[in-house]
Amino acid sequence: MSTGPFRVIAADHTGMTVSNLERSLAFWRDVLGFELSHTAHQTGEMASEITGVEGAEIKLAVVKAPGGHKIELLEYLAPLERKWNADLRPCDVGFVHVALIVDDLGAILSAINASGWKAAGKPQTLRSGPNAGKRVVYV
Numbered sequence: 001m002s003t004g005p006f007r008v009i010a011a012d013h014t015g016m017t018v019s020n021l022e023r024s025l026a027f028w029r030d031v032l033g034f035e036l037s038h039t040a041h042q043t044g045e046m047a048s049e050i051t052g053v054e055g056a057e058i059k060l061a062v063v064k065a066p067g068g069h070k071i072e073l074l075e076y077l078a079p080l081e082r083k084w085n086a087d088l089r090p091c092d093v094g095f096v097h098v099a100l101i102v103d104d105l106g107a108i109l110s111a112i113n114a115s116g117w118k119a120a121g122k123p124q125t126l127r128s129g130p131n132a133g134k135r136v137v138y139v
Helices: 021-031 044-051 105-114
Strands: 013-017 035-042 057-064 070-078
Touching: 021 035, 021 057, 021 070, 035 044, 044 057
Parallel strands: 013 070
Antiparallel strands: 035 057, 057 070
């Protein structure tokens, strides 16, 4: 809890920079069933000022999970010079994960595999802690 002159009210969304907005949107919306909230195209001074990236041009889509959390998918069209690491592992700096609660882990993993994506690991059951008994896997 903040003891300063402000307080955080809530977390609004999680943003992820992606290499292909359409492909990423298809995964989150069509495979996982998230609802498309909105799309936008940002460019010019406003985009640069918000992001701190000179010359930024961004296509974005926001999808909403059941329960309300939003995921913002951002594809930068500019600047052209960007760092690229498509093979980040969970142990690599910059790797991000979003934890989802699902009713049938096997069924969602089958749907993910059918869409061309795959799990990074193998499902495991947590043995201790506040989530003991839950089955988890990184996708």
